[in-house]
Amino acid sequence: MKPYKDMTVEELNEELRQLKTEYKKIQALGMQLNMTRGIPCQEQLDLSMAMMDVLDSSSDLTCEDGTDCRNYGQLTGIEEARELLGDMMENNPKDIVIYGNSSLNVMFDTISRAWTHGIMGNTPWCRLPEVKFLCPVPGYDRHFAITEYFGIKMIPVLMTPTGPDMDTVERLVREDETIKGIWCVPKYSNPQGISYSDETVRRFARLEPAAPDFRIFWDNAYGMHHLYDHQQDYLIEILAECKRAGNPDMVYKFSSTSKITFPGSGIAALATSPNNMVDFIEDLRRQTLGHDKVNQLRHVRFFGNIHGMVEHMRKHADIIRPKFEAAENIMEKNLAGLEIGTWTKPLGGYFIMFDSLPGCAKDIVARAKKAGVVMTPAGSTWPYHNDPNDSNIRIAPTYPNLTDLSTAMELFTLCVRISSAKKILAEKQ
Amino acid sequence: MKPYKDMTVEELNEELRQLKTEYKKIQALGMQLNMTRGIPCQEQLDLSMAMMDVLDSSSDLTCEDGTDCRNYGQLTGIEEARELLGDMMENNPKDIVIYGNSSLNVMFDTISRAWTHGIMGNTPWCRLPEVKFLCPVPGYDRHFAITEYFGIKMIPVLMTPTGPDMDTVERLVREDETIKGIWCVPKYSNPQGISYSDETVRRFARLEPAAPDFRIFWDNAYGMHHLYDHQQDYLIEILAECKRAGNPDMVYKFSSTSKITFPGSGIAALATSPNNMVDFIEDLRRQTLGHDKVNQLRHVRFFGNIHGMVEHMRKHADIIRPKFEAAENIMEKNLAGLEIGTWTKPLGGYFIMFDSLPGCAKDIVARAKKAGVVMTPAGSTWPYHNDPNDSNIRIAPTYPNLTDLSTAMELFTLCVRISSAKKILAEKQ
Secondary structure (H helix, E strand, O other): OOOHHHOOHHHHHHHHHHHHHHHHHHHHOOOOEEEOOOOOOHHHHHOOHHHHHOOOOOOOOEOOOOOEOOOOOOOOOOHHHHHHHHHHHOOOHHHEEEOOOOHHHHHHHHHHHHHHHOOOOOOOHHHOOOOEEEEEEOOOHHHHHHHHHOOOEEEEEEEEOOEEOHHHHHHHHHHOOOEEEEEEOOOOOOOOOOOOOHHHHHHHHOOOOOOOOOEEEEEOOOOOOEOOOOOOOOOOOHHHHHHHOOOOOOEEEEEEOOOOOOOOOOOEEEEOOHHHHHHHHHHHHHHOOOOOHHHHHHHHHHHOOHHHHHHHHHHHHHHHHHHHHHHHHHHHHHHOOOOOEEEOOOOEOOOEEEEEOOOOHHHHHHHHHHOOEEEOOOOOOOHHHOOOOOOEEEEOOOOOOHHHHHHHHHHHHHHHHHHHHHHHHHHHO | OOOHHHOOHHHHHHHHHHHHHHHHHHHHOOOOEEEOOOOOOHHHHHOOHHHHHOOOOOOOOEOOOOOEOOOOOOOOOOHHHHHHHHHHHOOOHHHEEEOOOOHHHHHHHHHHHHHHHOOOOOOOHHHOOOOEEEEEEOOOHHHHHHHHHOOOEEEEEEEEOOEEOHHHHHHHHHHOOOEEEEEEOOOOOOOOOOOOOHHHHHHHHOOOOOOOOOEEEEEOOOOOOEOOOOOOOOOOOHHHHHHHOOOOOOEEEEEEOOOOOOOOOOOEEEEOOHHHHHHHHHHHHHHOOOOOHHHHHHHHHHHOOHHHHHHHHHHHHHHHHHHHHHHHHHHHHHHOOOOOEEEOOOOEOOOEEEEEOOOOHHHHHHHHHHOOEEEOOOOOOOHHHOOOOOOEEEEOOOOOOHHHHHHHHHHHHHHHHHHHHHHHHHHHO
């Protein structure tokens, strides 16, 4: 088909008439599908059911160092779990703290601690007239929700295919000492599904922030979440790179097993430098006597080692890869050549990013909703829910089954075409 | 034996000589016993091993309302867990939020939230020139550690056999609007093991604080932790009493199953008014996508209902009651009539409180340590570790086995006698 912009008014009107007939057909199906969040589907959860068997009443819940996992203690996590998560995060176990079930919770607490007590002896952020964060956009709404909640001013920085626009990042952190952090999802990013290039990571490690308490919040949520066996993104390990660059304390790295085992019952972890670790532990030792060690042990015994986890992730990939491919194929089939939108083709992670013509995203999502498919609200990928172009949409293909997803994507592309045709028609008239 | 104060110098010297011989005998045993914390012993942990069997790979991890416990969601906890903990805490399930594995963590986060965002629209505490807390003394060191960490000024209020000195509490909160809270362990208190009387609870519910954001931090850690079947303390339920008194929002109530199932892997809960709940959830929904629901379900299926939990607690009592009785008997045998110390005889909880002659507590604890028994450091039961009388010692009898505990208590009473004899001797010379 030819690009919408090259169609005549008559052609566009005819196109719209046909699209609306199609739309009514799908609407009549009475679908009710929630695609707002990137959550695993039931088949993925079933992969970890065997984890429920690794500990039973006859198990010895003692660690190799003699720690009884059932009792209090081991503030930074059991050694076995630090080793497993160390392998997962490509960090030294001694630089790792194992937390509870949510890495988001660790990030929230990290901002909160900086707010109340400051970072490594610097002024607590609550005592400063202004605190700012750089927010690569489009980005992850739950990151932005945390900084917004603390009244931290969020400055969008555009994402490129190789990561955030580093010229801008470098300039801003060098010029403005009220900029205290940047949110990053460096691998299979949310929502693009792209990974930061080697150059991007190297430039991150060599930032020269005006603020001594500037930190990179490196949320490596999808480090293990490849879709393919051989075609995989690779990411330079940031802690090591920062250390090499002479900035060992500049990064907090977060991860979890939420999308490896169970989203509600995984284990989260932090990796950071020894100096930063002191800060975290000063806080942690007042906050708790330790996190759930039985669940740590359960994870360790379930996977055995990092190879076990890698094999486990291949099973996840086998379940969700067809969904990513179906979504991409339907977009290709229905949108290619129309010049009304672009989308990413990630090799991992949980999302596909779609960019519509400017001013169409809200309308597309609203149309999909009216036919029963709820997508992530347009605007969510920007701070304050404010996408200046109203063009960005996050597609989360993992949760629905393949049939529902296919119908949903047919609907979605239909909505893209309707919305775009109307917009172009309006411009031509 | 006659009181030390009535002994002659010669008698005291002879006594000291004998005591020191005894001390050397125990020291020669080379004991290594850590009695610093109130933690369950292995036999108590074994009581909950069957909990490891209630979920396996064939289990349906779906809640009654259809929630899949393995996935994200259910921010306030699964309904079944809210019901069980509601019965445990004597609160309406709808007033309850289930958290992770640590109620201390919930308390810390509560202080932190008041610090960063304020309580129910009041000024965040970080913006105030001074924030104070009342701290009933002797009290729980981990409470004091949280308030100290936030720079909150702690004001000791003396405990009586019926709870904190309520005349002082009433007067201070009425007069001083910088007083924002009070720490309470109302049942089988830490370290006394006493429970607040009906009058005390009623007076708490009727406080007239100058600060609109004054809150009672009601840490009901030992609500289920009776030592006896029939001789049990009873505590008026504080939320209901506050509601009746027209102060529904004045209390945050905390509890957990840490000393019911596994200290590291239990579930914690908050109970509070609907207005306060809004505050907590505003925070919580940015902090996490929900706590560990599989572990919540595990607890629910293990206990079945509150009766199951009560029966379970009887087994705990059977294990630790002999330890409390042994500790008390040894103190009675070795100290009665000497007028060198008093101690409590709790009907539940995890501690016995000992009060020595003024100026002896640090010395007693140091002597015990030199013979291999590490007790909670003297002073810990007061804010800033500052016991003005240097007389208060917390005894934690649950962890050691009965033989070790008996030896430790023989040693402890010996140290009390040596220290007291030396003090009285010095006064007489």
